[in-house]
Every structure is written in C-alpha cells, then in structure tokens.
Amino acid sequence: MGDTLLNYDSVEISFNGTPVVHNISFSLRPGEILGLVGESGSGKSTLIKAAMGLLGDNGLVTKGDITYKRKNLVDMPEHELRSIRGAEIGMIFQDAGASLCPIRTIGSQIYESMKAHGKITRADAKMRAMELLSKLNFKEPERVWDSYPFEMSGGMNQRAGIAISMLMNPPVLFADEPTSALDVAVQRQVVQEMLHVRELFGTAIIIVTHDIGVVSAMADTVLVLQNGNKMEYGPVKEVLEHPQNVYTKELLSAVPKLRRSQN
Numbered sequence: 001m002g003d004t005l006l007n008y009d010s011v012e013i014s015f016n017g018t019p020v021v022h023n024i025s026f027s028l029r030p031g032e033i034l035g036l037v038g039e040s041g042s043g044k045s046t047l048i049k050a051a052m053g054l055l056g057d058n059g060l061v062t063k064g065d066i067t068y069k070r071k072n073l074v075d076m077p078e079h080e081l082r083s084i085r086g087a088e089i090g091m092i093f094q095d096a097g098a099s100l101c102p103i104r105t106i107g108s109q110i111y112e113s114m115k116a117h118g119k120i121t122r123a124d125a126k127m128r129a130m131e132l133l134s135k136l137n138f139k140e141p142e143r144v145w146d147s148y149p150f151e152m153s154g155g156m157n158q159r160a161g162i163a164i165s166m167l168m169n170p171p172v173l174f175a176d177e178p179t180s181a182l183d184v185a186v187q188r189q190v191v192q193e194m195l196h197v198r199e200l201f202g203t204a205i206i207i208v209t210h211d212i213g214v215v216s217a218m219a220d221t222v223l224v225l226q227n228g229n230k231m232e233y234g235p236v237k238e239v240l241e242h243p244q245n246v247y248t249k250e251l252l253s254a255v256p257k258l259r260r261s262q263n
C-alpha cells in the first residue's frame with residue numbers, strides 16, 4: 001500500500017479504561033472518499049477524533065496505530081498534532097453555523113484562521129478566499145466574506161465551512177455528519193461541494209454519516225460499524241449491493257435519499 005495517506009491498524013479506543021472501538025483497520029488513499037456509517041453510538045466520531053488527538057481527558061487509543069504519511073498520530077505530542085489539524089487534516093462538523101462565531105463576519109473568521117497558520121495580510125487572505133469560493137461556485141463570494149453567520153442559511157454556512165477548511169488545502173478532510181442538519185435539497189448541494197473539492201484538489205475525505213444515501217452518492221469505499229466493531233469494509237458498490245451481514249442489510253433497508261444518478 002505504497003500510496004496510503006492515512007492508515008488505521010488494529011485500533012482499539014477506550015474511555016475510562018473501557019474499550020468502545022475494537023480492532024479497526026482501514027486505509028485512505030489520496031483522493032479517496034470513505035464513508036463511515038453505523039447507528040448512533042457505534043464509534044464513528046470517536047474513530048476520527050482519535051486521529052486528531054481530540055478524544056478528551058478520558059479517551060485513549062489503547063491498541064494499534066493511526067499513521068498519517070507514515071507518522072504515528074497516536075503518540076504524537078500535542079504541539080505536533082496542532083500543526084496536523086487544519087493544515088494536513090481539515091475538519092467540518094454537523095453544524096458549521098454553530099461552530100462559527102456569531103458576532104464576527106465570515107471574512108474576519110477566515111482571516112483569523114489563516115493568520116494562525118502563518119503571516120498573511122487581510123487583503124491576501126481575502127483574495128485567496130475569493131478565489132476559492134469562486135472555484136467552488138459560490139455566486140457571491142464577496143457577500144459571503146461580508147456576512148455574519150446568522151445572515152446565511154444553514155446550507156450556505158455549511159458550504160462556507162467546507163470552503164474555509166479547504167483554505168489550507170489539507171490532503172485529508174474529515175466531515176462529521178455534514179449533511180444531517182440540512183434538508184434534502186441542500187444536502188445534495190453539500191455533497192456536490194465535497195465532490196467538487198475532491199475533483200479540484202484531490203482531497204481524500206472521510207465522511208461520517210448515518211445516511212446510506214449520502215454514502216452511495218459520494219463514497220468510493222465504506223466501513224460499517226456496529227458497537228465499535230467493523231461489520232463490513234470494502235468498495236461501496238460491493239458492500240451496498242452485496243451486504244454480507246444482517247446489520248448492513250438493515251441499514252440499507254432505509255430508503256436512500258440521494259443517488260449518484262440524481263446529481
């Protein structure tokens with residue numbers, strides 16, 4: 001697996017000494033989109049938080065390794081992890097609007113986050129942001145820059161959140177339930193934007209979702225989790241068309257909301 005970017009090898013994660021994620025292995029190649037699916041509490045968020053060193057005080061990777069570009073993230077000191085987060089591995093969450101500061105414009109927040117990663121003037125930050133927002137087909141990039149989060153719809157905030165996380169051009173993007181707070185039409189726009197990001201920048205994406213429809217619309221590979229255990233893992237077509245176990249079949253019985261053919 002020469003060109004693997006991110007690799008989970010026999011990972012166990014525990015909270016307060018009790019394992020909640022068991023023996024999980026998978027890998028992510030440049031430009032690959034992996035769907036991480038499973039019901040609430042199955043360990044999806046915990047798996048991606050572990051790579052970022054965001055498990056909190058009582059959470060720990062108790063077995064196995066998580067490597068990014070061959071560096072082990074599991075025992076990496078916090079100051080090194082900080083330089084990985086954002087610049088190497090970008091993150092977007094369920095509700096970008098809520099994670100944006102309500103009393104500052106999107107433009108100020110973009111400028112702040114770019115300044116945190118290196119010296120840049122406000123004018124240069126704005127230029128880079130305008131360029132990126134245009135590439136991602138935002139109709140009025142200037143308006144996004146000048147808006148407060150409450151002035152934009154949930155879908156626009158989510159799309160802006162994705163664009164902001166791409167300003168550093170990270171090779172990997174973690175998207176934790178990025179569509180679940182949105183209605184179906186807007187979900188489709190967010191899925192389109194993530195596909196566009198992959199197309200433009202070759203970004204590898206792990207999308208955490210409980211929506212098999214989102215997985216079938218955008219993922220190349222899928223990992224199905226139940227109670228912290230790997231139920232299935234493989235190419236999306238194979239897993240969705242020929243699920244091997246009852247749990248996956250049950251998940252699939254929910255009507256997919258999005259399909260590749262509708263995009």
Ligand SMILES: Nc1ncnc2c1ncn2[C@@H]1O[C@H](COP(=O)(O)OP(=O)(O)OP(=O)(O)O)[C@@H](O)[C@H]1O
Pocket residue numbers: 015016020038039040041042043044045046047055056058059210
């Ligand atoms: N900080 C924590 N302290 C203790 N237990 C935790 C903590 N965070 C998660 N857990 C436990 O780890 C398990 C996996 O949780 P996790 O949030 O990763 O699931 P999930 O699949 O992402 O669920 P959801 O879809 O609801 O976000 C659950 O049993 C949860 O209770």
